[in-house]
Amino acid sequence: MSDKTVKSLLTVSHLKTHFFTEDGVVKAVDDVSFHINEGEIVGLVGESGCGKTVTSLSIIGLISKPGKVVDGEILYEGQDLLKLSYEQLSDIRGNRISMIFQQPQTSLNPVFTVGEQVAEVLQIHRGMSTKEAWEHAVEMLSQVGIPSPEKRAFAYPHELSGGQAQRVMIAMALIMKPNLLIADEPTTALDVTIQAQILDLMRGLNKKMGTAIILITHDLGVIAGIAGRVAVMYAGKIVEQSTVETLFEDPRHPYTKGLINSIPILGRVKNRLEVIPGVVPNLIDLPQGCAFAPRCEARTANGLEICAEQMPDMTPIADGHEVRCWLYTDQDKPSPKKSL
Amino acid sequence: MHLDTEHIAPGEILVEVKNLVKYFPIRGGVLRRVVDWVKAVDGVSFGIRRGETLGLVGESGCGKTTLGITMLRLLKPNSGQVDFAGVNIYDLNTEQLKMMRRKMQIIFQDPYASLNPRKPIGESIMAGLNIHGIGTRHERVDIMLDMLQKVGLEGYYAHRFPHEFSGGQRQRIGIARALALQPEFVICDEPISALDVSIQSQVLNLLKDLQDEYHLTYLFIAHNLSVVEFISDRVAVMYLGKIVELAAREELFSHPLHYYTQAIMSAIPIADPKANRQRIILEGEVPTPINPPSGCHFHPRCPLATQECMLEEPPFLEVKPDHWVACWHIGLDIPVNSQLEEMPRER
Known part of the structure; x- marks a missing residue:
């Protein structure tokens, strides 16, 4: 960092x-x-x-x-x-690259223990033995703050609260x-x-x-x-x-x-x-032009016609600050294919 | 018995909950005997003043x-009573109960599930008027159209079905239905938590406007503290079936006394990266209301907990004028903030 x-x-x-x-x-x-x-x-x-x-x-x-x-x-x-x-x-x-989701309970497999599910990642990607993977899984569960991980690893997803299930998801996501x-x-x-x-x-x-x-x-x-x-x-x-x-x-x-x-x-x-x-x-059926235009009060206040016709490009307005809005974009310029 | 509310001036108690208890049985075994209880509401007392939002x-x-639903007598409590305008609503007979229902309405959380999908929304809004036989058919339609307009919907929507509306619009319909009978007291049960962020403020403002117009009394149930702070006059904090703290809004948010209140206030994400504040991160999870912890229900997560907290339940006391709290560690002459700083904090 x-x-x-x-x-x-x-x-x-x-x-x-x-x-x-x-x-x-x-x-x-x-x-x-x-x-x-x-x-x-x-x-x-x-x-x-x-x-x-x-x-x-x-x-x-x-x-x-x-x-x-x-x-x-x-x-x-x-x-x-x-x-x-x-x-x-x-x-x-x-x-x-890993991903975790909104509903931890439904993202876990209900018929396997959480330890097995975390260990599986290592078995797939590292080809580890079941035993070795299990030990790593328990270690990871402790890192994400699961209390008494060596016991909780045997728990099934339904036995966990939402917060603990999300911790297990994080353990799975980060073990590699x-x-x-x-x-x-x-x-x-x-x-x-x-x-x-x-x-x-x-x-x-x-x-x-x-x-x-x-x-x-x-x-x-x-x-x-x-x-x-x-x-x-x-x-x-x-x-x-x-x-x-x-x-x-x-x-x-x-x-x-x-x-x-x-x-x-x-x-x-x-x-x-x-x-x-x-x-x-x-x-x-998105509106033509800027998708926000029909809800935009700034557009009416500034009398901008173009918003309803054409989508503005991302426009840099300061270092590391970009906006997609005609208020900050030069209308006369024909929109060039901008580079990031 | 009359459910007359005329004699109650604004600011006086309109609804009073007295030691309300609602347990749900858990049945098990072959004989489906009651093996345990979910103590959803476990002895709760408070009053709601006319014209305020609690x-x-x-x-x-x-x-x-559960508390909200039991207060409307949609569930029978195990014990305790709820007085509406001085009358215990659990003592009413069917006829009287029907009268009472006109005065007390509810707006539900899920605007998708709480409207009949087979009825045009105009019919849903008029259902209450029909049941109570208010006016002629014409007058009922007029009331319905008037309500639609009040909640910001067009009259021609009346013939449409719920699936044709967005979440925010459905919630407006739910509000129109609740208010069609001109109730005195409305329970809003998480009315905005199913809505998109940019729609939430529309509905919150609407609820405020309607309260002013119709002099409504609200019980506003929510899990989002910022929303509660915006809309409420007084705020009650509930934990595992009990109210742990109750005070006027400014008082509660500037001088929270219960550690749980302080913790949820510090845990709520504030939409300002510069917001500088105490961070208390509570350990552990909310225990289940089946066999909740002994004594003070909060003691397993409370860093202040002592032997006393484990053994005996703290009484719900008025420690300052209109500031109620249930905690054994209040009333010590320690200003709360300095107490907080000394607290060991996780990570």
Whole structure:
């Protein structure tokens, strides 16, 4: 984390993942670009259906029919993950890149003990013997804070609470010491006191093992507490990207501003909350132009016509701060194919 | 018996819960005998004042929903009583109960499950009016259309079915249905936790506006402290079937006395990377309400716990004017904050 030379670990460029359904094409992820450096924690924030989970599933190659990655590039340590064969990808998945999910209880196999499930990872990727793998698994369970791990390793998933199940998932994900962990809403299903424990654990493992984390959440509070950089997604696109401090201090995109102002913050009592009017659009028939335009009050206030006609490009407005909004984009320029 | 509420001035107690207990039996064995009890609500007492919003926070499984449902007599309590306008609602006969139900309504958490999928939403909103035989058919339709408009929906939506609406709109429909009967007291059971972030603030503002307009009294059940702080006048904190602390909002959030209250306040993620605060990370999990820990239910997770906490349950006392707390370690002359700093903290 404290390394002076920042090395990029994963770079996603112009990723497009579409779902070809009977009702039409759902552009779940549409031209998403971001990167994560070694040892960094990057937050991906947005409301349900904005494409944050599909982005992460695209990275580890878990998109299944009717979905398809139709365009883009995912560079991981110099190789494009989208061009790898199934075997090559399997070798990276669970080994170099791991993922944990929102519902730990349903992500674990109910008919095997948790020890077996954690050990299995080592048997598959390292070809370890059952006994050796078991010992490592118990050691890992203790690292993620499972009390009396040598006993709990024999427990089945239904015997664990939500928080403990999530710890087991983290143990499984990190036992190969991957350099990238994708955490998809890891604390959403947990109670607030347990959420604090799990976030603390992830923070600690990030420091200790240097695992970079892509944290996907809808909770701006979680992001503020743990991430270094943030990308805000709306309707399949990243609309703003910056460091956490900048995002909360100086949000530029009207959606980001609206989102930050619409949540009640502990200790800052307001009489009324600010409101983003309207609803999240359906990804099948997205409005032409900017997807946020129909809900955007800044657009009407500034009399911008172009928002309804054309989608703006990501525009850098400061070092490491990019926004996709016509308020900050030069309209006269014919949109060049921008490079990241 | 009359359920007249006229004589209760704003600020006076409208609903009073007295030592309410609700246990669920666990049956086992061949004979399906009761082998154990889930102590969902385990002796709870508090009052709700007319026109106020009382926030009720707690983690999942602490009994807050059971408490709400039992307060409406949708479940029978094992003991205790709930007085609405001075009348114990469990003493009412069927006829009186029906009258009472007009005055007390509930808004449910899941707007997807709480509307009849086969009925146009207009019918759902009017169902209560029909049951109570209010007005003519025409008048009922007028009330329904008026309610739709009040919650921000168009009148022509009345003929549509629930699946045609988004979550936020369905929650508005649920609110319209609850308010159609012009209740006095509304229980909002996690009304926004199933909604998208950008929709939550719309519904919160709506609930506040409607409260002002109709002089409603709310019991607002939620697990999110920031939301509770936004909407409540007073806040009750629940842990494993018991209320551990109850105070006015400013008082509770600036001087939380119970260690559990302090812990959940410090655990809640704040949407501000610069927020600088005490971090208390509680160890362990919430125990199950089946055979909860002895004495103070919180003692296994409490760093202040002593022998006394393990043996005997602390009484729920008013330690300052209108600030109630159940803890053996309050009332010591230690300001809470300095007490906190000395606390050993995990990691």
